[in-house]
Amino acid sequence: MPKYNAVTDSVRKELQEIVGAKYVLSDAERMEPYSHDEVTDPKYVKLPEVVVFPENAKEIAAIVTLANREMIPIVPRGAGTGLASGAVPFKGGIVVSLERMNKILEIDTETMFMVVEPGVTTAEVQKAANERGFLYAGDPCSGDSSFIGGNVATNAGGNKAIRYGTTRQQVNGVELVTPEGDIVTFGGKCKKDATGYSLLNLVIGSEGTLGIITKAYLKLVALPENAMDLLAVFPDLKSAIDIVPKINAAGITPTTIEFMDNEAIKTVEVFLSEKLPHSDKGYYIIVTVEGDNEETLEDQCGLIDDLCTQNGALEVLVADPVKIWKARKAYAEADRARSLIFSMEDIVVPVNQIPQAVEKIAELGKKYGNIAIHCAGHAGDGNIHANILKDHMSEDEWHQKLPALQGEIYQMVYELGGKLSGEHGIGYKRVKLLEEYADPTEIKLMRNIKKAFDPNLIMNPGKVIEV
């Protein structure tokens, strides 16, 4: 790790000259919101030395050039809705907030692309697309507040990934300020590109360590006119999850297949003070199908109903989307309400390994002294959000048991052909874990790539990969 320099008064002055004095923040109290993301554990909080609010790529290029010259860490930040502490300045330095770069630059309905600045919220992108009769298919759960730049930087997943893919599949180009201060565009409006290495795909999901995204070219697709939601309740997890390959094999590509285990359902029921169907012993599968032809959707729902019933479902309901999605989305909040401190794991396994993974997680919870672990997530793509609850455990016990328990979970996940993060990313939280579980050759290549982009290692240091 290189030796970084502090932000001096003269650097601060230079920053003021670049973006204007009112867009440079040094006051501790006002910088507090920039000291953490959605992870509230004090371990993952660190105050920036300075926060700047540039207006355009040129200003960012000047800031980065300055930081690169002075060997000062630079941390790009979107809406701060991350769950891996990727936007927190653990090595000090300059936080670059993209808040002011919040314009939709172009909606090109002929080529079906939307060009946006990074500080537009995902919800605004979705709304603007819908208003013109198109769909922007990226749909992370944090979409109401998350910035599109952060979605691209983290390759955000979410609820529509099984049909449309993660954010990677929605992005056809980015403008990037490189760690050496160059402004460059990878991709754009061409639907195909065979001109060398896909630097675009390298930047997507690089969590702000290879540069700062200053523009994104987003794909628009046809907006399905109709949607139907089904809630299938199963008596156990295995029969619930087993339905996923059956739905796929039947030639149906739903937009969403989510699951909630029984413990998660019970906790949400308490949190919402609302009776949920079969909450005494049910396991939920929520399926959304979308399309233009209502009849086709009804046929698909009928077929899914049959498949679920054959697979032992207790009941299959046409679900009120508002109610069922409220329950699904309350999952994390409900756990937080029960136990302010909890660890949200983001493991991913091959789809047919979900039952084994969840069963094993339950066993491990018991083994460590009946620690409550709730599981819900994206059944359609094998991505399990396992919440490990601290409940009434002492701080000491928690900090002693948690890493050991996580270690066993990750070990099991890799044995099942899985990975330690499906959509939340490595950020700062999982750097050591990645180094432990990834192939050493992969780690070595990632280090080399980091150096290939960022020879002085100033861009979001200590995230994704430690060099």
Place this chain on the structure above:
Amino acid sequence: MPKYNAVTDSVRKELQEIVGAKYVLSDAERMEPYSHDEVTDPKYVKLPEVVVFPENAKEIAAIVTLANREMIPIVPRGAGTGLASGAVPFKGGIVVSLERMNKILEIDTETMFMVVEPGVTTAEVQKAANERGFLYAGDPCSGDSSFIGGNVATNAGGNKAIRYGTTRQQVNGVELVTPEGDIVTFGGKCKKDATGYSLLNLVIGSEGTLGIITKAYLKLVALPENAMDLLAVFPDLKSAIDIVPKINAAGITPTTIEFMDNEAIKTVEVFLSEKLPHSDKGYYIIVTVEGDNEETLEDQCGLIDDLCTQNGALEVLVADPVKIWKARKAYAEADRARSLIFSMEDIVVPVNQIPQAVEKIAELGKKYGNIAIHCAGHAGDGNIHANILKDHMSEDEWHQKLPALQGEIYQMVYELGGKLSGEHGIGYKRVKLLEEYADPTEIKLMRNIKKAFDPNLIMNPGKVIEV
């Protein structure tokens, strides 16, 4: 560029020990097929020093380790169906043919992945998927003979890209032998992955310069039960191409939207000795829609018919797929029959810029003394295969005019927001062009990435990027 060493007798002996004597070829006559790809211009032919036929990744790792130690260039080769001379050993060295690695290793219908060795043909992959009721959606025109490893290495495009994406979107993992001889897997059967830089996407489309793909994890999708093909004939190119955004905006996502300009149609008609509809003055748009529900397809075709008619189509025909695809696929052959020497350009522009690009190309053809240039290609994704015919021009005139003409074409393409290759790749043919037209920052980063993977620069040197 480093100084490479020749393949000595002792190296040849070591190679024989690795793969067995019968799988090492040094005889010039038998090596001839390995001296070129589909580009037959003598400028792009070069005999290997030796060709080896390994059976597995371990043997390849041993070969690469040897080459890396001895500073000998190594060139991976699939079926040799490339169009950019990417598999030709211009700097000498060892050609590694993947022909013997031709096994389908696994068809996992539960997680919907097929795991294959690189030497399986695309057609075999498609067939194996179909037999189990699935679709493998990669579909390059060369699919009957091309190897899947080559498809991945070049991110092959093809006929279904507008609906399913290029090969990149079909691949969820690769096993790779790195240029330093390590065997590593990127991705696999997890449908999501947020564990660091996407090395998988860097390898896809890297044209064998970052390692040798020894296994690929391919996505299977639901197989549409029905298909319908329409041929819409327009009086001019602009009204033909204008139909593309209209079809998209109508909420229809065809599998294919292809186009042929009038000159291309006329040449194919002569070549096939078959009357084609409105060949006197027509411009073709060929649309394929696929789905399970025949009624929906009929509705979609009706809607497309209306849109085409409103847009001035001379006629819209329900096409015999065999006949119409025979005509479209004969495009290159027909030009070759007319003029053995011709240059097939692979430019790509934003979809709505196709008419401008094609008109300008026609103008440039006239400007250079009535050089015949035929255009056809993938209208749905802006990828134009412009064939520049030598016809009866002298060698001298051809070699003098072609680069100047190409230069003006590429200049125009970049002004329209396009790129110099949509799907055929850079290979050896376009290295200098890429360096000329890509952003210098992009070129610099590509060079750094090449070095990050291949410090001794032995892996397919001189392709994609010259270091």
